[in-house]
Amino acid sequence: MALLEVSDLTVTYRTAGGDVPAVRGVSFALDAGQKLGLAGESGCGKSTMALALLRLLPKTARLTGEIRFDGEDLLTMSWGRLRAVRWAGASIVFQGAMHSLNAVQRIGAQIAEPIRLHSRAGEAAARKRAGELLEHVGLPARRADAYPHELSGGQRQRVMIAMALACDPKLIVADEPTTALDVMIQAQILTLIESLVAEQGISLLMISHDLSVLADTCDRLAVMYAGRIVEEGPAAAVFGAARHPYGQALAAAFPRIGDPASRRRPQGLAGDPPDPAELPPGCAFHPRCAVRLDHCDAVDPSLWPAGSGEGARAACVRVLPDDGLSLVPAAKESA
Numbered sequence: 001m002a003l004l005e006v007s008d009l010t011v012t013y014r015t016a017g018g019d020v021p022a023v024r025g026v027s028f029a030l031d032a033g034q035k036l037g038l039a040g041e042s043g044c045g046k047s048t049m050a051l052a053l054l055r056l057l058p059k060t061a062r063l064t065g066e067i068r069f070d071g072e073d074l075l076t077m078s079w080g081r082l083r084a085v086r087w088a089g090a091s092i093v094f095q096g097a098m099h100s101l102n103a104v105q106r107i108g109a110q111i112a113e114p115i116r117l118h119s120r121a122g123e124a125a126a127r128k129r130a131g132e133l134l135e136h137v138g139l140p141a142r143r144a145d146a147y148p149h150e151l152s153g154g155q156r157q158r159v160m161i162a163m164a165l166a167c168d169p170k171l172i173v174a175d176e177p178t179t180a181l182d183v184m185i186q187a188q189i190l191t192l193i194e195s196l197v198a199e200q201g202i203s204l205l206m207i208s209h210d211l212s213v214l215a216d217t218c219d220r221l222a223v224m225y226a227g228r229i230v231e232e233g234p235a236a237a238v239f240g241a242a243r244h245p246y247g248q249a250l251a252a253a254f255p256r257i258g259d260p261a262s263r264r265r266p267q268g269l270a271g272d273p274p275d276p277a278e279l280p281p282g283c284a285f286h287p288r289c290a291v292r293l294d295h296c297d298a299v300d301p302s303l304w305p306a307g308s309g310e311g312a313r314a315a316c317v318r319v320l321p322d323d324g325l326s327l328v329p330a331a332k333e334s335a
């Protein structure tokens, strides 16, 4: 059974200017111990997905669909139960540790807090565990006395990882965990995350705009565009032989892990992702697609089997499934 099963999830923000459909019918599953990378440019809905998984979205967000975590539906769960699931079931590592940590509290106390809340450990035991966790992420236990501003960006991100591990979660959601760091530190933090989740059998959902970072760390990749998954499959298949034109553009844009020169718009891809409040008709990618067909502004393809990897899928009328049968796109059209 999958640890996490997301089915037809939609997230719509209600704003003064109207509804913003940030996630539009996303489905995927993550098995215990598996590492899934979620890629896409800024604005494609990745962070909204991450926050939805822990029900951390603002009140203006309306969710439909189902998020089953360890057999329970997170969307219908009571707040009390949800509080128990956060940290102990699933925890999250955000991009900017400086914004996520409390600037006026020593880091040891911050790590100890969820431990005290979730394990009913006493103050001294929680502090001791916080010190152990710091050592586990490569920081001396005495750094527990430091305030966040006394640490480097990489050290702060290690603290965030220690906090995420504090209650032995089954799933860690890491939203751009290394984006703000320089290349050397980025590689160290990725290696740390990789080794910790492997060691403890934790499932990982890692989010990044950089497909190469994800390909290096994750077993499977999903590519998001305009609130939908448009390509999914084993990491090597998606990074090495993406089928969707957007997946191909992302893979071409990030050829080497952490290459700062590669922090740019996907190669050969003009423009930006659409404003979710004003999506183009048909396939949302068609205005930027170099290989679009005449009917791409009328057909919004759903994900269907594509490519050679296990469970590989793509949502493009150009992509034919493995069996070689040519598709009649209209027959696969989704609502």
Ligand SMILES: Nc1ncnc2c1ncn2[C@@H]1O[C@H](COP(=O)(O)OP(=O)(O)OP(=O)(O)O)[C@@H](O)[C@H]1O
Pocket: 013, 014, 015, 020, 022, 040, 041, 042, 043, 044, 045, 046, 047, 048, 049, 058, 060, 275, 276
């Ligand atoms: N609280 C909100 N109210 C209204 N719209 C929002 C809100 N938060 C995000 N959005 C919109 O939802 C869309 C998806 O945003 P989201 O942050 O999930 O994308 P992303 O792919 O994670 O991008 P980034 O990497 O820049 O965070 C964007 O158009 C964004 O402007």
